[in-house]
Amino acid sequence: MRKKFSVSICVILSFLMMTSQVWAAPDSSNYPNEPERFSSNRVDKVDKVPEPGQEMRGTYIVSWRQMTSREKIDQFIQEAADANFNTVFVQVRQRGDALYHSSFVSRSELLEGQPDDFDPLAYAIQKGHERGLEVHAWLNAMIAWGSSTEMPKDPNHIFYKEEWLLKDSTGKVAYPDPKTDPKNSVVEGPYFLEPGNLEVQDYLYNVYMEVVEKYDVDGIHFDFIRYPARMGPNTAGVGYGEEAVSRFRQETGLEPKQYSKSWDQWRADQITSIVSRIYKGTKERKADVEVSASVLAAWDLGLGRVFQDWRKWMETGILDFVMPMSYSPSNATVWKDTTDALQVAPPGKVVVGLGAWYFKNNPEGLAQQINILRNEKVRGFVLFAQDTESMAPTVNDYMQQLKQLVMTKQVKVPALPNSQFNVEEKYSMRDPLTVRVGEIDQTTRSFSHRFFVRNGKTSLLVKNEGLGKLTITVTPTLYPGHTFTLDVKGTRDTEVDISRYVNPSDYTSLANHTFLLTVAAEGPPGGKAEIFVEDYYLQ
Known part of the structure; x- marks a missing residue:
């Protein structure tokens, strides 16, 4: 199906009105879904594909639903292992906080009432490894906080470092609040950090390195490693923090201008720089820890809309595997998202995220999408999410049905393909x-x-x-x-x-x-x- 074609080098700029479920694994949202990107009867129904001998079979474990007690962790580990999954992505950084023991990150308010010695990440790793599961630490990178009415209780929370928060071109902190400030509803989702601030970049590097150094994780997983999407036709641009604008002027001699090639590229480079530095730091400390990221499935639109140039990350070897978020009830959309990703990344480095909530009472529907992925021979899949919001009548019943449909035997996670380690600054000015x-x-x-x-x-x-x-x-x-x-x-x-x-x-x-x-x-x-x-x- 896929044909080789030449791709010249440039940058696309766009915006999106989309659910954060489509843009990032962890968050629910009230934003409407976009139109489907592709429709065809080619993959409305696929024949069952034989189970591969190796495959990443993962689930997302959401912090506020399942990481807040030992009992909940015991339950999801047992459910995943009993259903022949082999990987869990546990959310341990949600809103600029820590669901692990950190020397400088605020302890998550989700853990109030739990003993001080309770370390959700350490406990999940222990229990997961006992059952033969890989445990990847899932961290929301650029999120600072999620509420406009309730502020963090910890005065040392990063939310209170206002110079670190993302600003729009009017100088306001970018946060959507259509009820109280409809003219300033510039972005989707929560408060973001400013990627162009070097102190923010240093902070995020230290966040990820602390997890890598202190915990026996099998991987670290970027989420929200991007700028936010703009949510309306006449809203201001983002990324205009004082330091970011000052750096751009000094480095280019230009003024930040909407839709300009230099300003778009500079913002994309800030995200790439964060990924590159954290990848290199991870491999220097623990070479076998895998680094992955959930990304917008269409790499070209992700580059243009939120300056997330994951094609470049794969080209330069600063990501071990990529996870296109193909959250859709449409089999054809999942197929096209997957084949689009395979135009710019090898199958062994593609793990597709599937939206289990679209098939809450229908594991057969989700099994169809898993067969589509197997037909394309990607490394595996990860379900968002392993919880009652996505699976019914119970999580265990649902996963056991899925086991009988497409995961009847235990398999190992496949090794990553060999690739050259390369973190040189290489720019993807795709023009045209x-x-x-x-x-x-x-x-x-x-x-x-x-x-x-x-x-x-x-x-x-x-x-x-x-x-x-x-x-x-x-x-x-x-x-x-x-x-x-x-x-x-x-x-x-x-x-x-x-x-x-x-x-x-x-x-x-x-x-x-x-x-x-x-x-x-x-x-x-x-x-x-x-x-x-x-x-x-x-x-």
């Missing part, structure tokens, strides 16, 4: 960037894809081999769409400038720039076509 967004053939007759038209030029490229006719529909996310039809009879390539559908006088509203592309073949089957989006900055 050509992304293969879909294919029309005998079985796939339609698909959809989101894309962003920047302050530059965006082209739709159709590489046709004998296909009669395609209907291309371009729809702005928040505004009425434009529809046009391409006649691509015979064997020829077609290029259409989509930039014309953006108001060139209005580059302040992201809603004018984010589109949903749908492609549908007309007429009887015959021929095929590949569709690409090419995008680059003019300035």
Whole structure:
């Protein structure tokens, strides 16, 4: 299915109105889901794939639901081991706090009432290893706090270091509160730290190194290793902390400007620098500890929307494996997320996150998605999440049913493929960037894809081999769409400038720039076509 194609080097800028369940494993949210990225009957139902001899079978263990007592930890360890899982990702940093014994991070308020000697991470490692499970410490990297009404009780909590908090371009701390401040609802989710602040970078390095040095973890897992997504069409940009802006000016001689290539790249580089430094520090201390990250499944959109350049992380070897978050009830979406990831990362370094809550009373549906992943031969899967919010009637009953469907035998976690350790600063200025967004053939007759038209030029490229006719529909996310039809009879390539559908006088509203592309073949089957989006900055 996957075809090799050349990818030039650049950066995409975009925004997203999406659930944090889609963007990061741990958090529930009231934000609406986005349209599906892909639809096809190709993978509506797949035949059962034989169980591989090795496979990562993981679950996410959420802090406030399961890490707050020894009894709860005992329960989830037993449930996972009895169902032939082999890995648990335990959340030990939620909102700038610690569910472990730290010398400088505030003890989580979730542990109030527990004995002072209770160390959730140490206990989970002990019990998990006794049952043969790998235990990975899952830490929310850039989250500082999650509530606008209840402040941290510990006066030393990082939330009170206001110079460390993410600011928007108006100078305000970026936090969504549509009821009290609708004009300043700039981001999704909680308070973020400022990635461009060097003190923040040092702090996060020390957070991860303390866990690596003190605990016998099998891995450390980045979550929220990114900037936040903007939540509205007219909201201010983020990343404008005083030190961040000062550093950008000193390093580039430029002013931070919305949608500018240099400012976008600089912010992406701050996230990459954090990942690179922590990866190198981890390997220097314990070479066998695996470093992973949950990321937006479409790497190009993640790069543009939240400056999360995980393709570059894989290219430069600063991540052992990546976990695209393919949280969707659609089998076709999971398939496309997975195959998109496999265009830029080898199968042995891809572990796909699946949204178990979409199949709360339906383990058969989740088993279908696991078979899709096995068909693509990725390293494994991780379920969000192993708890009653995602599994019913009980977690144990659900996981036992899943065991009978797709995990009838115990297997080991596969070793990582050999790769060269390389943390040199290498930049992914993809200019222009050509992304293969879909294919029309005998079985796939339609698909959809989101894309962003920047302050530059965006082209739709159709590489046709004998296909009669395609209907291309371009729809702005928040505004009425434009529809046009391409006649691509015979064997020829077609290029259409989509930039014309953006108001060139209005580059302040992201809603004018984010589109949903749908492609549908007309007429009887015959021929095929590949569709690409090419995008680059003019300035």
